[in-house]
Amino acid sequence: MTLLEIHQAEIEAIIARYASKRSAVLPLLYLAQDTYGYLTDDAIREVAAILALPATDVFEVVGFYTLFYNRPVGTWVLQVCDDVPCCYCGAEELIAALKQTLGISEDETTSDGMFTLQRVKCLAACDRAPVLQANLDYVYDVTPDRVQMLLNDLRARAAEARKRGVSGRFAEDYEFTRDGRLVQIERFSPYRPREFVIEPPAAPASPPSSVAPEADAGLDRSDTRKASPL
Amino acid sequence: MGLSEHIVMRELDIPDIADFEVYRRHGGWEAYRYALTEKTPADIVQMVKESGLRGRGGAGFPTGIKWGFLPKGVYPRYLLCNCDESEPGTFNNHQIIDKNPHQLIEGVALSAYAIEANVAYIYMRGEFAAAARTLERAIAQAYAAGFLGKKILGTDFDLDIYVHRGAGAYICGEETALMESLEGKIGQPRLKPPFPAVAGLYGKPTIINNVETLANVPRIVEKGVAWYRSHGTEKSPGTKCFSLSGHVNRPGNYELPFGVPLRELIESPEYGGGMKGGRPVKIIIPGGASAPWLTAEHLDVPLDYESVAAAGSMLGSGAVIVLNDTVSAPHVAYKMDEFFKHESCGKCTPCREGTHWLVRVLHRMVEEGHATTADIDTLHSIYRQMAGNCFCLLGESAVMPIKSALQLFPHEFEALVKQSSHRNGHHIPLMAHR
Numbered sequence: 092m093t094l095l096e097i098h099q100a101e102i103e104a105i106i107a108r109y110a111s112k113r114s115a116v117l118p119l120l121y122l123a124q125d126t127y128g129y130l131t132d133d134a135i136r137e138v139a140a141i142l143a144l145p146a147t148d149v150f151e152v153v154g155f156y157t158l159f160y161n162r163p164v165g166t167w168v169l170q171v172c173d174d175v176p177c178c179y180c181g182a183e184e185l186i187a188a189l190k191q192t193l194g195i196s197e198d199e200t201t202s203d204g205m206f207t208l209q210r211v212k213c214l215a216a217c218d219r220a221p222v223l224q225a226n227l228d229y230v231y232d233v234t235p236d237r238v239q240m241l242l243n244d245l246r247a248r249a250a251e252a253r254k255r256g257v258s259g260r261f262a263e264d265y266e267f268t269r270d271g272r273l274v275q276i277e278r279f280s281p282y283r284p285r286e287f288v289i290e291p292p293a294a295p296a297s298p299p300s301s302v303a304p305e306a307d308a309g310l311d312r313s314d315t316r317k318a319s320p321l
Numbered sequence: 322m323g324l325s326e327h328i329v330m331r332e333l334d335i336p337d338i339a340d341f342e343v344y345r346r347h348g349g350w351e352a353y354r355y356a357l358t359e360k361t362p363a364d365i366v367q368m369v370k371e372s373g374l375r376g377r378g379g380a381g382f383p384t385g386i387k388w389g390f391l392p393k394g395v396y397p398r399y400l401l402c403n404c405d406e407s408e409p410g411t412f413n414n415h416q417i418i419d420k421n422p423h424q425l426i427e428g429v430a431l432s433a434y435a436i437e438a439n440v441a442y443i444y445m446r447g448e449f450a451a452a453a454r455t456l457e458r459a460i461a462q463a464y465a466a467g468f469l470g471k472k473i474l475g476t477d478f479d480l481d482i483y484v485h486r487g488a489g490a491y492i493c494g495e496e497t498a499l500m501e502s503l504e505g506k507i508g509q510p511r512l513k514p515p516f517p518a519v520a521g522l523y524g525k526p527t528i529i530n531n532v533e534t535l536a537n538v539p540r541i542v543e544k545g546v547a548w549y550r551s552h553g554t555e556k557s558p559g560t561k562c563f564s565l566s567g568h569v570n571r572p573g574n575y576e577l578p579f580g581v582p583l584r585e586l587i588e589s590p591e592y593g594g595g596m597k598g599g600r601p602v603k604i605i606i607p608g609g610a611s612a613p614w615l616t617a618e619h620l621d622v623p624l625d626y627e628s629v630a631a632a633g634s635m636l637g638s639g640a641v642i643v644l645n646d647t648v649s650a651p652h653v654a655y656k657m658d659e660f661f662k663h664e665s666c667g668k669c670t671p672c673r674e675g676t677h678w679l680v681r682v683l684h685r686m687v688e689e690g691h692a693t694t695a696d697i698d699t700l701h702s703i704y705r706q707m708a709g710n711c712f713c714l715l716g717e718s719a720v721m722p723i724k725s726a727l728q729l730f731p732h733e734f735e736a737l738v739k740q741s742s743h744r745n746g747h748h749i750p751l752m753a754h755r
């Protein structure tokens with residue numbers, strides 16, 4: 092099935108938001124990337140055809156923006172901020188720990204296709220350094236001793252997503268609650284294929300034993316630091 | 322300043338304030354309802370003008386005056402909300418949206434009414450996927466309640482607000498690059514003039530403002546100009562959400578009136594809580610990566626646009642990065658210019674080549690340990706060729722870290738030369754990639 096066949100209603104809704112069709116190019120590229128896992132040449136041409144644009148224009152856009160991948164990437168893309176001030180607040184130690192645990196370097200993918208590691212510039216969460224994004228989900232205050240817990244958590248989420256017949260790229264739809272339940276989170280973005288939104292699990296999946304929800308508060312994805320008066 | 326005095330980060334301590342009903346119960350959306358039913362768009366523009374509200378995106382340009390640049394009688398007009406927030410050290414937009422999305426949406430809606438725009442786009446950096454979801458949900462609630470859409474609250478005003486996500490490019494925060502990006506192109510800045518107010522998105526009159534700027538508008542309308550001006554200083558009224566990061570005990574966003582001394586932000590137990598481990602302050606970058614550096618001797622500078630400028634820097638986005646004596650100034654300059662090199666859009670030569678060469682030379686000096694006296698001259702020569710010659714402010718900003726480091730800490734560059742002198746005399750490779 093083509094992108095247009097799979098997501099016709101959503102594509103039309105996106106295009107309707109703009110006075111010019113071309114404005115839909117970033118949203119449609121996100122849609123294509125989430126559907127195919129990465130942007131193949133064919134996917135890029137498909138987007139160009141939907142928007143009646145010269146294919147070279149869309150290739151140029153893909154090359155310009157760093158969040159578009161024109162090569163295969165892991166189920167989880169780990170983007171670690173190494174900018175100022177993070178690099179002076181533990182980012183380098185975190186990257187070293189990730190490299191060692193995963194056995195890969197920057198811009199490489201693990202052989203099981205689960206993780207790609209990247210260095211990125213400021214993620215606008217400098218107060219929570221060291222910080223990373225796993226497929227654009229923030230994980231804050233990731234000290235090296237939490238790396239193993241993080242990776243286990245991400246693997247469990249990917250496995251849950253696969254079990255439900257969802258492409259691994261949508262593993263970020265699953266997350267652990269504070270009490271350790273694995274739940275599907277509400278999807279509210281026009282850039283995501285609604286077909287992939289499935290019923291939340293009836294019975295809570297049990298957390299992997301490595302995630303100890305009570306002992307450690309767990310990985311912190313909450314949006315503000317607790318100490319902040321704001 | 323107590324919590325009750327917060328203007329932008331108001332009610333962030335209320336649980337579930339992100340929910341429409343809760344925000345409404347705390348007086349949310351009232352300013353908008355009042356404006357639509359009892360005030361004309363021109364009234365609101367006048368109010369914002371008198372409030373002295375200044376743009377929080379970096380330049381500090383008076384918002385009401387900017388709105389006044391729109392050519393009379395030309396429609397459609399667009400309102401763009403700039404949430405690209407990608408400058409190292411800046412993170413308040415992110416928190417405002419995560420915590421209290423309705424305040425921003427109300428601000429956007431009110432401002433759209435004031436400038437007579439029927440469509441507004443909130444352009445968010447691509448990494449803010451979760452925040453985009455939060456906003457989309459809040460926008461849907463506002464539609465459902467009849468605050469957005471057609472014939473709002475029985476008036477003739479129609480408004481649609483859309484979230485548009487970028488895809489990883491700091492330059493898209495520059496207003497004209499943002500418009501290019503929103504039009505589906507690569508994010509390269511446009512030549513100005515024409516300014517966006519005259520010919521912006523799709524060539525139509527467009528107003529672009531930062532998230533924090535627009536989040537101020539509901540309170541100005543609700544509480545009035547005099548109340549607003551009772552905060553901050555004469556020329557910088559109101560409050561600023563300072564994003565404090567680096568080697569302080571309590572990094573975070575702190576909303577304080579303009580004019581608060583840097584020392585108070587860093588040292589007060591309520592805010593920064595002092596330096597980690599009690600180490601001395603070495604470098605203060607008061608306005609995001611683009612701002613010239615300050616040092617410990619500037620701790621008494623009041624944080625408002627004029628005072629920080631008088632101290633030789635700029636308040637910019639209000640992102641205050643504080644670094645202690647463990648960092649090496651050449652290394653900080655290297656990391657910062659690596660950021661600018663990474664984000665240079667490649668349109669003009671001084672920036673594309675200048676940032677590239679700055680990083681190559683600095684990398685060799687700092688990371689590879691090969692430094693010669695000639696390198697110091699080279700660095701001076703590169704930034705001098707960039708300064709004043711770049712197409713947009715990104716290239717001009719890239720001058721600041723290296724220039725500051727060379728001016729404030731020349732001995733550290735000389736020390737690098739000394740340390741590597743025993744290696745000199747044989748070929749020094751320039752790194753081949755990056």
Ligand SMILES: Cc1cc2nc3c(=O)[nH]c(=O)nc-3n(C[C@H](O)[C@H](O)[C@H](O)COP(=O)(O)O)c2cc1C
Pocket residue numbers: 375376377378379380381382384403404405406407408491492493494495496497529530531532534535713714715
């Ligand atoms: C390279 C560059 C990046 C910028 N990034 C941002 C940004 O992320 N957010 C922002 O509000 N303004 C940013 N600006 C400033 C905008 O161009 C523009 O001045 C601002 O959005 C106007 O809003 P204000 O009047 O409310 O400050 C940037 C400017 C430059 C030159």
Ligand code: SF4
Pocket residue numbers: 492509510664665666667668669670672673711712713714715716717
């Ligand atoms: S100064 Fe840099 S970012 Fe700005 S137009 Fe030139 S190359 Fe692009």
Ligand code: FES
Pocket residue numbers: 172173174175176177178212213214215216217218220222409410411
């Ligand atoms: S420098 Fe790492 S999030 Fe800002």
